[in-house]
């Protein structure tokens with residue numbers, strides 16, 4: 118027992134899907150459990166923060182941390198696990214690039230609170246309350262974590278050794294990563310443990326993609342009857358496969374859904390959304406301003422389309438004048 | 444030191460080698476006076492300007508970005524400027540979601556012979572961005588940054 122490598126799982130700002138991905142290892146999880154000693158996993162096992170604090174530094178072989186960092190408590194936990202672990206893996210899109218919670222970076226705390234606790238139609242008049250970090254009750258003071266202005270990626274808060282991308286990462290990638298770590302044949306620090314080429318290379322529809330693809334029309338998936346045999350992009354659906362890291366085996370495309378970019382960009386790209394914009398602009402087959410504008414009307418939410426998982430990693434997220442909500 | 448404390452915006456201009464760069468050069472040779480607020484970056488074609496350059500310029504402290512290329516049908520590589528136009532349109536749409544003021548990012552077609560147009564565009568853009576004030580990316584309206 119004592120010699121088994123210790124593993125921890127933790128979640129920050131996330132939906133729980135990453136936890137589900139661990140459970141999705143199914144029987145595979147038994148192999149993992151047989152090979153390692155899980156010392157912390159709040160979603161499934163009853164260990165306390167105290168138990169982690171009592172471990173010697175660097176005694177955990179690897180901590181998998183999913184979720185973005187939005188609250189002060191999440192930073193504290195990330196720092197604690199960093200200190201106690203030899204390796205930290207950012208697990209899933211939110212931890213890797215900010216994920217869907219990161220889209221909140223179009224706003225900041227003041228504007229988010231103003232909307233959710235004051236101005237939203239669901240707030241009953243006279244019932245205006247904001248969460249407070251300290252509340253005095255007869256028994257003492259109650260404490261809530263601080264809510265930050267900006268959602269951060271894990272590596273904007275602590276040093277990260279590897280990234281497992283995906284929303285969520287596939288069980289296969291997780292099993293591979295565990296295998297690599299247990300065997301000790303480590304890739305260079307900072308590696309993203311997935312494919313290195315764009316998704317199209319592993320997509321079963323790639324053969325039906327024309328050599329030179331030009332679009333007269335951008336179509337939205339909920340309004341389109343998808344042909345499952347033909348490259349989705351060639352059908353006018355904004356599939357981000359050409360600008361997204363592979364490794365997922367085109368799961369979404371196999372379900373007739375265009376890629377939305379959860380594995381992030383390939384290694385060469387600094388800003389995922391900018392790359393998406395460059396690519397769509399290259400294949401749109403119009404030169405006249407009015408035609409371009411008409412075609413782009415079917416991209417009503419460029420930030421949500423091209424930065425769905427990576428706004429906290431982007432060059433720009435919001436401007437000095439924070440916009441009002443809605 | 445008591446000179447006017449007028450805000451001097453920093454404007455990054457990506458200019459095409461075959462048209463606007465020559466126009467800017469001609470404006471210089473003719474000793475046309477224009478605001479010194481523009482930093483020119485020469486590219487081989489407006490179609491070479493990756494959206495990452497534009498966003499990166501803002502992140503590194505530009506208050507405005509000007510993108511200049513050959514007039515429609517005049518691109519040296521025939522279609523680079525159309526590509527630039529499409530990128531510009533999509534980028535603009537995205538930047539407005541982020542709360543950007545329209546005047547901070549501008550596209551102009553300026554041919555090699557249009558030194559005067561170059562001068563006017565630079566003057567006009569400098570003035571507009573000056574009125575907007577400094578650009579602060581990813582700012583906050585929460586005291587102490589929400590920490």
Ligand code: SF4
Nearest residue numbers: 317320348349356358
């Ligand atoms: S664009 Fe999408 S559907 Fe087409 S080959 Fe690439 S990943 Fe597959």
Ligand code: FES
Nearest residue numbers: 459488512513519
């Ligand atoms: S060469 Fe000038 S815009 Fe293409």
